[in-house]
Amino acid sequence: MSVAQGDRLQSVVHGAVLALIVGWVLYVGKQVFVPMVFGVLVAYVIIGLARALTALPLVGRWLPAPLRYLLSILGIGVVVAAGVSLVVNNFGRVVQLAPTYQDTLLQRIQQGAEFFGLRAAPTWTALREDFLAQVRLQDLIGSTVVSVTGVGMTVLIVLLYVTFLLLEKRVFPAKLRSLSDDPRDVSRIHQVLDSINSRTGQYLSVKTLVNVLLGVVSWAMMAPFGLEFAGFWAVLIAVLNYVPYIGSFLGVLFPVAWAIVQFGDPGTVITLLLLLASAQFVIGNFLDPYLMGNSLNLSPFVILASLLTWGGLWGIPGAFLAVPITAVLAIVLSEFPGTRPIAVLMSRNGRLDGRRGGPRGRAPAGPPA
Template sequence: MDHRFQTFVYGTAIALMIGWVFYIGRDVFVPIMFSVFVVYVILGIARLIQSIPVVGRKLPQWVISLLSMFIIAFGLCLVVYTLIANKDSVIAQAPRYQESLLAAVQKVAVWLRFESEPTWTTLRRDLLAQVSLQRLVGSALSSVSSLVATFVVVGLYACFLLVERGHLEAKINAIAHSPQHAQRIKQVIADINARVGAYLALKTLLGVLLGALSWVIMRVMGLEFAPFWAVVIALLNYVPYIGSVLSVLLPGAMAMAQFGDANHVLSIMLWLTVVQFAIGNFLDPYIMGNSLNLSPFAILVSLAVWVALWGVAGAFLAVPITAMLTIIFSEFPGTRPVAVLLSQSGKP
């Protein structure tokens, strides 16, 4: 058997086994990866604070670390508070939104010249079998308590990772076969920290800016629960490509349920699209550049793979995980071709 083909078969089998382990152990791995995600954001923001002219250089390192941790903790608390604060209000308003949606559907039916205007009874019977917007919203928001518990676990993991970070160099020296081997491992870790940390920190700042601008638009246009949707839009900024589309469609669906007026809905969606386009096509490339050196096609494939393995969590973690794997693969002759294929420039 050809050596390269044999290596390919073994590599594919190992990849499938690792993927299966990730799939069945997603309840364990997802919080761990999110804690790594949070640590990278904290360290990235600390580096950004340190790079501020005059002020950043004068601040002690422990002050910068505490400030960056406070920023992330405040952001996580804001997300949890926004979800909890809007839960009961959304469920209470669901019947009114259901009536607005029915009115919108009836307008479309009249425009399409249906013989009879649909009702929720006919829609249940003909399309959805059983629809209750209040029950649907209630079940969608019923997992808020588990989400809060996940945030607590992620926060604990992140704290311990930050504490263990100080002993990492000694551990690498202890397990490495030689000083050269230890130095190579440290270099790979430093490369991952620099590229992934900078990407996540800048992506977080852009997400905050995007959420703030979207909140102003939705507030001016009179959309209810604007803070909630602003937080959702900021979080969706981490999801490549699909996140931008959902950041427009989800508030648009909310506007349709609230107003039932196509002109108002299109106006909100248009302004949100303008903000997404401006930040995604001008500010994002200017600030981010090509920091991760990942192929757009590789990003899409990784997004599909990690969503299949870990669901919604995989959508948020796909890009940083793929960037880490690309850097690691580039260090070994057997996996370097994979890193080349994943990279955009062909030089991982």
């Protein structure tokens, strides 16, 4: 083995060991990293909304920055509060309507048992006894309380991160200029952060717009059928669409499964299935790529692999964060000669568009960055 081959093999081994160590740290420290990344993304949304307010006719350009940020935060708070209220109200309605759908659900189960040739169709008594034998209600209630408490603590930590990131925004460019005495190094850092800010901000804004549109269209398809909780299903479809591929499938599966319980009519269920699937197909394959353009520049395989990787490391939050994190990683890898081939392989078309496109010598938009 030549010296060059030995050095190359040593570099590969070092890289693999480093990747394993980083993966282990991310997995062990997910309670710290997940709220931090969510805080950065929420700060991106707030900053984007604050900038969008300057485009308001007549008053936009005269609104002071603190007022624009305050309005953006209040707007996001109203949306989140409305979503929480919708979930709570629908949960209460599910409890109230459960006895109504009990007979329908039992009928579907019995039909399924007959279809698969089971000898005895189950009854509610048998199902209840089997459920209680498999699940301890005390453990189920306890785990639910722990989960709700954990979500509440995570939201609080995210809010703290967002607050301090917004406070850091004003002084962040000055900190960057102090990192190096060489203007070229500072310019390169500015360029990388500009690219991250631009691509991440564009992805979040366009994806949010597309998801809201998908939710509205899905609601318009479900409401005429009289599907219960159509508003809740529409919100769930919009949120799940942040998760590539799998989110679209689940966004169709959940309301259709409820339609089976509520209606039981194969024609109605199939029609609703086709309508929701067509909305996902048209928006996901035509409108989304048209609006998104090449902002992420990630291949579909890389997106799927990142979804599985970050989902394995961080669970459900990792599935939502997979695409933005991978896009940032690709941008950083494209800036170093040793890792640039990896960025090329991660790209959609083999071209690192925008790697040198950022303006030089100018401070980026500030954190999040």
